[in-house]
Amino acid sequence: MAQIRFPEDFHWGAATAAYQIEGAWKDDGRGASIWDTFSHTPGKVKNGDNGDVACDSYNRYKEDIGLMKDLGITMYRFSIAWPRIFPDGTGELNLKGLEYYSNLVDELLAAGIEPVCTLYHWDLPQTLQDCGGWENRDTIDAFVAYSEIIFREFAGRIKYWITLNEPWCISFLSNYVGIHAPGNRDLQLAVTISHHLLIAHGRTVKRFRELGIEGQIGFAPNVTWLEPYSNRKEDVDACRRGVAYFLEWFMDPVLLGTYPQFMLDWFAAKGVNLEIQDGDMQDMRYSIDFIGINYYTGNVGRYKQDEGLFDYEDIDTGYAKTDFDWFICPDGFYNVLCYITQRYGNIPLLITENGACYNDEVEEGCVNDTRRIQYLKQHLIQLNRCLESGVNLIGYLTWSLLDNFEWAEGYGKRFGLIHVDFQTLTRTRKNSFYWYKEVICKSGFDL
Numbered sequence: 001m002a003q004i005r006f007p008e009d010f011h012w013g014a015a016t017a018a019y020q021i022e023g024a025w026k027d028d029g030r031g032a033s034i035w036d037t038f039s040h041t042p043g044k045v046k047n048g049d050n051g052d053v054a055c056d057s058y059n060r061y062k063e064d065i066g067l068m069k070d071l072g073i074t075m076y077r078f079s080i081a082w083p084r085i086f087p088d089g090t091g092e093l094n095l096k097g098l099e100y101y102s103n104l105v106d107e108l109l110a111a112g113i114e115p116v117c118t119l120y121h122w123d124l125p126q127t128l129q130d131c132g133g134w135e136n137r138d139t140i141d142a143f144v145a146y147s148e149i150i151f152r153e154f155a156g157r158i159k160y161w162i163t164l165n166e167p168w169c170i171s172f173l174s175n176y177v178g179i180h181a182p183g184n185r186d187l188q189l190a191v192t193i194s195h196h197l198l199i200a201h202g203r204t205v206k207r208f209r210e211l212g213i214e215g216q217i218g219f220a221p222n223v224t225w226l227e228p229y230s231n232r233k234e235d236v237d238a239c240r241r242g243v244a245y246f247l248e249w250f251m252d253p254v255l256l257g258t259y260p261q262f263m264l265d266w267f268a269a270k271g272v273n274l275e276i277q278d279g280d281m282q283d284m285r286y287s288i289d290f291i292g293i294n295y296y297t298g299n300v301g302r303y304k305q306d307e308g309l310f311d312y313e314d315i316d317t318g319y320a321k322t323d324f325d326w327f328i329c330p331d332g333f334y335n336v337l338c339y340i341t342q343r344y345g346n347i348p349l350l351i352t353e354n355g356a357c358y359n360d361e362v363e364e365g366c367v368n369d370t371r372r373i374q375y376l377k378q379h380l381i382q383l384n385r386c387l388e389s390g391v392n393l394i395g396y397l398t399w400s401l402l403d404n405f406e407w408a409e410g411y412g413k414r415f416g417l418i419h420v421d422f423q424t425l426t427r428t429r430k431n432s433f434y435w436y437k438e439v440i441c442k443s444g445f446d447l
């Protein structure tokens, strides 16, 4: 029987985010975020769900860390809610907010779990949004100032830092597609915001270096992989645009110092231009120690004139889908990670999100989420292929530890290894929890 084995020093973990699990939306001085505003706006989130309570992890973090310890993970990725630290984004510091995360980090360290901190996972203080949000360059400096407070407070305790989670979602999904907060639908605005985000990322890395903080810092784009339906140039080019939308648009400036010209030209042809000020591109280039990679899905696609933003259409190849209606495309994981390595060199890659939405419920005390186990197995095999191919993979953090608030989908899309009853907040380990626990214990699995 074939064995899939990972290096002994490979990091195994799970990921969450503040707004999706914490709840306690007004406790201990927390200010409003754009997701509080958005989720409280009728029609924005399915079933009128919001993050007011979520998993109540703000009050139950010790229970959750006990579950992590049982799972055997060595890394836990969480995010800090900016509005808990600066309720108005800038100005008066909320010490109770800092205290909460200090207690969380100390509890993780006591459990032998390495904290991985995401500084921005979409919950912008509403006060800053009222002043233009990421469209306003002032927000860049506000983010650096907030990040500095966190760096100083957690220096020596947190060793892995992520500036931004999924800059594509922050810019395009939230300001062009418009289904995430704040819900704009303006391509020029989205492109401008993507630029400001990359400056904010770079200046934060620069501050991290200036402060001499111990540890490693990166950012965590979400990527996809699109295979051309044919080898015709129009199909190949259409897929190249579709991948670059998530990948090169964000990684090239940080790792190569320039935007991909073919994308700049494509946007310019649509009347969308970037206002690049002196120093912007230099700011983005401050070197990072790793790239966080969030991967869920890929597909086969082809050219279709005037279809969508990139004259691209997905093909329904009959691949199985998750309960999020996303194609399951494990090969895409291998292909995109090899592509990243080929394009940017052997920079360490940390899988900061990978997982599947399956809405299995508790039956007689069990959650028989065999489809999630299959998804995880398929994708871990691809990671093993990457390691065999020389990709510098340092760890895998599955999304997610807990079922949680899945943004515009509310609580109807479950990604957790642990089932959460959102009426009682009872946690139930799913079968995938036990499977993943064994993978971690054995550093792999048998096929």
Ligand SMILES: N=NNCCOCCOc1ccc(-c2cn(C[C@@H]3NC[C@@H](O)[C@H]3O)nn2)cc1
Binding pocket: 017, 020, 165, 166, 173, 177, 222, 294, 296, 309, 353, 399, 405, 406, 407
């Ligand atoms: N022009 N473009 N059109 C594209 C068509 O858009 C339609 C909708 O697209 C998307 C794309 C991507 C996502 C998504 C969700 N997660 C899961 C979260 N990751 C961070 C963590 O918080 C998890 O909850 N990752 N990615 C959702 C919707």
